[in-house]
Amino acid sequence: QVQLVESGGGLVQPGGSLRLSCAASGIAFSIYPTGWYRQAPGKQRELVALITAGGRITYADTVQGRFTISRDNAKKTVYLQMNSLKPEDTATYYCTVNYSWGQGTQVTVSS
Numbered sequence: 001q002v003q004l005v006e007s008g009g010g011l012v013q014p015g016g017s018l019r020l021s022c023a024a025s026g027i028a029f030s031i032y033p034t035g036w037y038r039q040a041p042g043k044q045r046e047l048v049a050l051i052t053a054g055g056r057i058t059y060a061d062t063v064q065g066r067f068t069i070s071r072d073n074a075k076k077t078v079y080l081q082m083n084s085l086k087p088e089d090t091a092t093y094y095c096t097v098n099y100s101w102g103q104g105t106q107v108t109v110s111s
Contacts, residue, residue, distance in 0.1 A: 002026045002100040009093060009105030012085055016109070020080040022095030022102055030073035032098045036080045038091035038107075048093070049080060063089075085109045 008020040020036065035050035035058075049069035050058045057069055068081040078095055085107075092104040 002097070004095050004097060004100055004102035006093065006095050006102040006105040009107045011108045011110065013111050014086060014109055016085050017081070017083045018085065018107060020082065020093055020095075020105060020107075022078045024076040024078075024097055027076075027097060027100070029076040029097060034071060034078045034095065034097045036069065036078070036093055036095055038089075038093045039104075040091040043091075045094070051078065082107070 003025045004022055006020060006022045008018060010018060012018055031053050033050055033052045036048040037045050038048050039045040047060050048063055049060065049067055051069050051071050059067060066082065066084045069078065071078045082089065087109050090107060090109050092106050094104045095102045
């Protein structure tokens with residue numbers, strides 16, 4: 001049974017930073033692409049960043065240059081470093097691996 005557990009969300013002021021983590025279990029993590037999506041109230045879930053098994057990375061235009069995705073296959077964990085946060089980054093952030101999803105972690109950017 002695949003389990004994905006996100007952590008690291010919270011309340012931060014505009015311009016601040018947060019680092020999200022997603023720990024996977026029950027899956028051969030290293031062979032799959034993994035990534036982060038987010039969903040704001042009243043909006044569809046959208047891609048934030050993806051990293052393939054080989055390390056190729058894709059970012060949404062809205063986060064390019066501010067967010068960094070990385071993975072540690074030994075720890076079966078994917079990270080999302082978020083810098084220069086904006087109020088429009090407020091959302092629930094979900095990690096995904098091979099069609100499985102975590103429970104989500106809330107990120108709120110507000111002064």
